[in-house]
Amino acid sequence: MRIIISGKNIDITDGLRQAVEDKLSKLERYFTPETDIIVTLSIEKERQKIEVTIPVKGNIIRSEQVSNDMYVSIDLVEEVIERQLKKYKNKIIDQKQSAPSLQNFQKEYIEKEIEDDEDVKIIRTKRFGMKPMYPEDACVQMELLGHNFFVFQNAETEEVNVVYKRKGNTYGLIEPEF
Numbered sequence: 001m002r003i004i005i006s007g008k009n010i011d012i013t014d015g016l017r018q019a020v021e022d023k024l025s026k027l028e029r030y031f032t033p034e035t036d037i038i039v040t041l042s043i044e045k046e047r048q049k050i051e052v053t054i055p056v057k058g059n060i061i062r063s064e065q066v067s068n069d070m071y072v073s074i075d076l077v078e079e080v081i082e083r084q085l086k087k088y089k090n091k092i093i094d095q096k097q098s099a100p101s102l103q104n105f106q107k108e109y110i111e112k113e114i115e116d117d118e119d120v121k122i123i124r125t126k127r128f129g130m131k132p133m134y135p136e137d138a139c140v141q142m143e144l145l146g147h148n149f150f151v152f153q154n155a156e157t158e159e160v161n162v163v164y165k166r167k168g169n170t171y172g173l174i175e176p177e178f
Contacts, residue, residue, distance in 0.1 A: 001018065001024075001025075001027065001028050001031045001032070001033055001035050001036075001037060002033075002034075002035070002036050002037065003025075003037045003039060004036060004037065004039065005017055005020055005021075005026055005039045005040075005041065006038075006039070006040050006041075007040070007041045007042065008040060008041070008042035009042055009043045009044065010041050010042060010043045010070075010089070012041065016041065016070060016071075016074075017100070017135055018049075019070075019071055020039055020041070020074055020075050022036055023063070023074050023075060023077070023078045024052070024078055026078055026082070027054075027081060027082070027085075028038075032083055033055075035054065035056065036054070036160050037053075037054050037057065038052070038053045038054070039052050040054075040057075041070060042155050044071075046068055046071040047063070047067075047068070048066065048067060048068060048069060048072075048073055048167075049064065049066045049073060050065050050070070050073045050077050051063075051064045051133070052077050052081060052082070061081060061084060061085070062136050063077045063080040063081050063082065063084065065077040079110060118146060126137065129142055130151070130152055130153040130160070131153070132152070132153045132154070132155035132158065133150075133152050133154075133155055134154070134155050134156065135152075135154065135161065135173050137165045138150050138152040138161070139163050139171050142163055142165070145162055148165040149162055149163065149164040149165070150162065150163050150164075154175070157175070159175065159176055160176065161173060161174060161176075162174040
């Protein structure tokens with residue numbers, strides 16, 4: 001497992017590098033030595049953020065943690081990735097993924113049974129009428145509702161789209177691709 005560390009608006013000190021390597025080395029039991037773990041540390045105002053991305057064949061395992069202390073963020077990120085791996089391991093195998101898509105994982109990890117205690121459960125279904133509107137109007141409606149996303153029928157394309165809030169008071173638009 002190779003840990004690649006970079007920084008944005010921060011100098012990567014030996015202490016930070018050691019903390020990241022110590023914490024993420026716990027993931028070695030899941031991944032093969034050829035697996036890259038890409039870590040980006042950054043500071044924006046008072047927010048100290050760590051982003052960890054692990055590309056595996058056909059999937060990306062990713063976690064981002066923010067706190068006012070970089071060492072706290074580092075501690076949190078490893079726990080989240082481990083939880084994601086446990087949660088999705090059985091699903092990866094149940095989907096009868098081909099051997100190449102499992103090649104980044106340790107054989108022992110793949111063969112070990114894990115309790116699937118965190119099934120995805122849909123607990124509520126909503127239905128609502130969609131009147132055609134423009135993306136800008138959908139953003140206004142989203143703000144009025146206090147949500148961070150809004151599903152609507154685009155008046156220009158007549159397709160179902162989603163607008164969502166992004167960091168920095170900006171918005172994103174998701175359009176279907178066929």
